[in-house]
Amino acid sequence: MGLNHETAPVEVREHFAVSEDQLGSQARKLTELTTIAEGVVISTCNRMEVYVAAEDRQMGLDVLRQHLSEGHDDEDMSHLYQKCGDDAKQHLFALVCGLDSMVLGETEIFGQVKHAYKQAFEAGATKGVLNRLFQKSFAVGKRIRTHTRIQMGATSVGNVAVDLAEKIFGKLNGSHVMIIGAGETSRLVAKSMISRGASQLTVTNRSIERARSLAEELNGEVVPFDSWEEALVKADVIVSSTGASEPVLHASQIEAVRRKRKFRPLFLIDIAVPRDIEAQAGDIEEVYLYDIDKLQQLASLAKESRAKQVTLCEQMIAEEISQTS
Amino acid sequence: MRASCPLGDTGEVLIFSAWSLTMFYMAVGSVYRLSLLGVFTAPLVCFLLSLALMPGLLDASPERKTVVDGWRESHAAFSVLAYGALGLAAVAGVMFIVLNRQLKDALMSTGLFANLPPARDLSKVVERLLLLGFALLTLGLVCGLVMEKTGAANKHLYVALGQWAAYAVLLILKWWRGMPPGKLAMAAVLLFVLSLMIFPLIN
Numbered sequence: 115m116g117l118n119h120e121t122a123p124v125e126v127r128e129h130f131a132v133s134e135d136q137l138g139s140q141a142r143k144l145t146e147l148t149t150i151a152e153g154v155v156i157s158t159c160n161r162m163e164v165y166v167a168a169e170d171r172q173m174g175l176d177v178l179r180q181h182l183s184e185g186h187d188d189e190d191m192s193h194l195y196q197k198c199g200d201d202a203k204q205h206l207f208a209l210v211c212g213l214d215s216m217v218l219g220e221t222e223i224f225g226q227v228k229h230a231y232k233q234a235f236e237a238g239a240t241k242g243v244l245n246r247l248f249q250k251s252f253a254v255g256k257r258i259r260t261h262t263r264i265q266m267g268a269t270s271v272g273n274v275a276v277d278l279a280e281k282i283f284g285k286l287n288g289s290h291v292m293i294i295g296a297g298e299t300s301r302l303v304a305k306s307m308i309s310r311g312a313s314q315l316t317v318t319n320r321s322i323e324r325a326r327s328l329a330e331e332l333n334g335e336v337v338p339f340d341s342w343e344e345a346l347v348k349a350d351v352i353v354s355s356t357g358a359s360e361p362v363l364h365a366s367q368i369e370a371v372r373r374k375r376k377f378r379p380l381f382l383i384d385i386a387v388p389r390d391i392e393a394q395a396g397d398i399e400e401v402y403l404y405d406i407d408k409l410q411q412l413a414s415l416a417k418e419s420r421a422k423q424v425t426l427c428e429q430m431i432a433e434e435i436s437q438t439s
Numbered sequence: 440m441r442a443s444c445p446l447g448d449t450g451e452v453l454i455f456s457a458w459s460l461t462m463f464y465m466a467v468g469s470v471y472r473l474s475l476l477g478v479f480t481a482p483l484v485c486f487l488l489s490l491a492l493m494p495g496l497l498d499a500s501p502e503r504k505t506v507v508d509g510w511r512e513s514h515a516a517f518s519v520l521a522y523g524a525l526g527l528a529a530v531a532g533v534m535f536i537v538l539n540r541q542l543k544d545a546l547m548s549t550g551l552f553a554n555l556p557p558a559r560d561l562s563k564v565v566e567r568l569l570l571l572g573f574a575l576l577t578l579g580l581v582c583g584l585v586m587e588k589t590g591a592a593n594k595h596l597y598v599a600l601g602q603w604a605a606y607a608v609l610l611i612l613k614w615w616r617g618m619p620p621g622k623l624a625m626a627a628v629l630l631f632v633l634s635l636m637i638f639p640l641i642n
Contacts, residue, residue, distance in 0.1 A: 281547075
């Protein structure tokens with residue numbers, strides 16, 4: 115029984131949310147209810163689900179509903195869904211594979227379910243039925259991720275940019291990221307780069323205050339907007355998102371520093387509209403230029419590719435369920 | 440050929456080159472986790488070995504050598520080892536060129552793109568293999584200068600000097616003024632192909 119981003123808005127989901135360190139004790143509480151022998155509680159930002167093994171199905175459902183209704187009104191309870199037997203198995207398998215996630219095929223859910231199960235197991239809330247079910251679900255999750263392309267490709271502009279950076283530079287450790295225009299998307303892309311190892315960050319913006327604020331947040335340095343060209347020599351990745359109506363970075367500026375850069379690769383991410391970086395910059399041999407259209411197109415392709423894999427994943431899940439039934 | 444380096448005829452040279460290429464792949468591939476390098480190397484190894492099997496290229500029962508010139512043997516062995524390293528540099532160069540094209544054209548969805556190693560790693564591999572190949576080539580050349588020469592050997596040596604000079608210029612340019620990775624990769628491929636074409640003609 116549970117609710118997720120498709121059945122309930124965030125203001126309802128937050129009422130049912132269980133904190134990470136309470137998952138085990140909440141699962142344990144379930145086993146104290148009449149007829150319920152085992153329980154696991156999963157709670158993430160997009161869902162809260164309760165898995166139980168009960169001696170009597172109908173009584174189990176009633177008791178569980180009663181338990182969950184404590185502190186919640188009828189409106190909240192109307193968002194809950196319930197599944198039994200093979201339907202519940204199918205739901206868990208699909209969940210572990212990321213088929214039920216907001217971002218189709220995302221991998222984080224696998225770890226979250228594993229963590230929830232571990233907490234319940236350590237709290238003594240699981241026995242034969244749920245132990246077998248969850249172990250099977252992890253095996254199914256691994257098999258599906260190995261034999262299908264459900265997790266292939268990045269589905270957001272930020273992740274596409276970071277994947278590309280890693281394809282160009284390998285590990286981003288020691289890479290120098292330069293931000294031109296301290297907008298929200300730049301901030302997100304820069305944060306992703308830093309989370310993957312980029313260690314040097316330079317921020318420049320027409321408003322020096324905004325540049326300073328972003329640089330402080332991301333532990334970078336500020337360069338005045340009228341002298342950022344000097345920083346071009348050191349940069350490996352440039353993320354540009356100013357509101358300028360004319361390009362701020364021209365091919366000639368890169369040509370001028372190519373020798374000083376010793377022809378090192380330069381990854382240019384232009385997420386501004388109108389574009390900030392002259393298209394001719396992409397013709398320079400060691401320069402890789404991606405504008406917002408290209409990035410969005412790659413993200414869409416990955417989404418389409420994942421969507422095409424859903425039928426295959428569902429078939430594999432159905433096979434697994436028929437084998438376990 | 441017995442009691443000497445197995446480089447007595449064209450077939451043996453081709454087989455020794457294939458061994459050398461495979462040896463450097465096994466050394467470099469595992470260090471850089473470039474498993475796909477094997478996919479690109481295998482066709483070249485297969486081509487060299489198939490060529491060696493062509494009738495007339497491989498002597499089935501080579502005669503035993505009574506007099507062995509150590510410098511000549513070392514020259515041949517170092518030169519073929521250099522070919523292995525330079526060949527692998529060319530293979531890594533091809534991989535870089537393919538990846539570079541895909542990055543430039545934003546072709547991220549292909550299986551090849553997903554499996555190719557990062558561009559900077561490939562570029563480093565090309566550069567280091569060129570350096571290693573050049574060092575081995577230099578050793579081979581030094582041995583060649585010291586060994587006893589015949590008229591044909593002199594012609595061979597001039598071509599080898601030319602080849603050595605071409606690689607030297609490439610590496611000096613890269614070290615002194617820098618070079619776009621794509622140009623370095625292309626030069627590694629072209630020089631190796633040129634070497635493959637020239638030596639069979641003069642031998």
